Amino acid sequence: MPGHRSITEAERLASAKLGGFPIRREQMAAVANIHRAAYAVRQHLENSVLRGSDLTWTGFVVLWVVWIWGESETRNVAEEAGISKGTLTGVARTLENRGLLRRAGHPDDGRLVLLTLTDKGEELMQRVFPAFNEEEAFVTEQLSDAECRSLADSLRRVVLQVEENGEERRHFLLDGAEPAPRRSGRRPKN
Missing domain, CATH: 1.20.5 (Single alpha-helices involved in coiled-coils or other helix-helix interfaces)
Structure with missing residues (x-):
């Protein structure tokens, strides 16, 4: 039956389905809940604080990485953001078109591309991150x-x-x- 099922219902169904399998249930639950928590938090943040700034999760993470690390090679940004270089190319192009990010050739190696925040990107992160952090506090409020x-x-x-x-x-x-x-x-x- 399609539709939203609670975490409790999902755990009950998995337990019933896997009753005869020799599995490590606590480890399965830990990894499944890492995924569920990551998805729930990402969706909440995208649909709240990031939506107001017209940012996707990936766009925000790319801006965050460059904001924290400063000017960085694209390969390092992609790795830190947990995305492919191909995905980064599209995201960086979008952020550049919005005036938030600047792409430039590496001075010593023309094959490499460097990313830096523009003043507008810096201002956006200074404005958005406190609101983002408030939502981090919200999603962990029960802890x-x-x-x-x-x-x-x-x-x-x-x-x-x-x-x-x-x-x-x-x-x-x-x-x-x-x-x-x-x-x-x-x-x-x-």
């Missing part, structure tokens, strides 16, 4: 400061596990083979 620190530390350890050991694990799982290229989801017409 104490200590619980927020604990959650942040736990999630940081998840990220470090993947960053430090993920490549070796992928190598093991793929029996030494390179991963297949990603597909867009579109399949060739027959």
